[in-house]
Amino acid sequence: xxxxxxxxxxxxxxxxxxxxxxxxxxxxxxxxxxxxxxxxxxxxxxxxxxxxxxxxxxxxxxxxxxxxxxxxxxxxxxxxxxxxxxxxxxxxxxxxxxxxxxxxxxxxxxxxxxxxxxxxxxxxxxxxxxxxxx
Numbered sequence: 001x002x003x004x005x006x007x008x009x010x011x012x013x014x015x016x017x018x019x020x021x022x023x024x025x026x027x028x029x030x031x032x033x034x035x036x037x038x039x040x041x042x043x044x045x046x047x048x049x050x051x052x053x054x055x056x057x058x059x060x061x062x063x064x065x066x067x068x069x070x071x072x073x074x075x076x077x078x079x080x081x082x083x084x085x086x087x088x089x090x091x092x093x094x095x096x097x098x099x100x101x102x103x104x105x106x107x108x109x110x111x112x113x114x115x116x117x118x119x120x121x122x123x124x125x126x127x128x129x130x131x132x133x134x
Contacts (some may be wrong), residue, residue: 001095004085012024024080027077028078028080029070029079030074032080033067036056041046042073049117050075050112051077052070052071053070055079062090068122078118078119080122082119089131094123094127095130
C-alpha cells in the first residue's frame with residue numbers, strides 16, 4: 001500500500017493547473033479495470049453520488065479486488081483512485097488505512113462537495129464489503 005500512496009502523491013503534488021489535475025483524474029478512470037456488464041444493476045449502485053456510480057468486487061486468496069463504473073469522467077476517476085489504493089489488499093486494510101491521502105492532496109479542494117460526499121460514500125461501501133470478509 002505504501003507504494004500506491006507514494007505513486008498517487010507523486011502524481012498529484014506536482015504543480016499543475018486545474019485543467020491538468022482534472023486530466024490526471026480522468027486518466028485514472030480510463031485505466032480502471034473494465035466493469036463486468038452483468039454487474040450494472042441497482043444493488044451495485046453507490047448511494048449518494050452526484051452521478052451513477054457502480055461498485056462490485058471479487059474476493060480471492062484473502063484479498064479484495066474492486067471494480068467501478070460511471071459514465072461521469074471525474075466521478076469515475078476519483079473512484080478509480082480508491083479502487084487503485086484498495087484493490088489487491090486484505091479487507092483489514094480498509095479499516096486500518098483510511099484514504100487520508102486524498103484529504104492532503106489538492107484534489108479535494110478542486111472538486112464539488114457532492115463529489116466529495118460521493119467519494120466518502122464509495123469508501124464506506126467498500127468498507128461494508130470488506131467487513132463481510134473479516
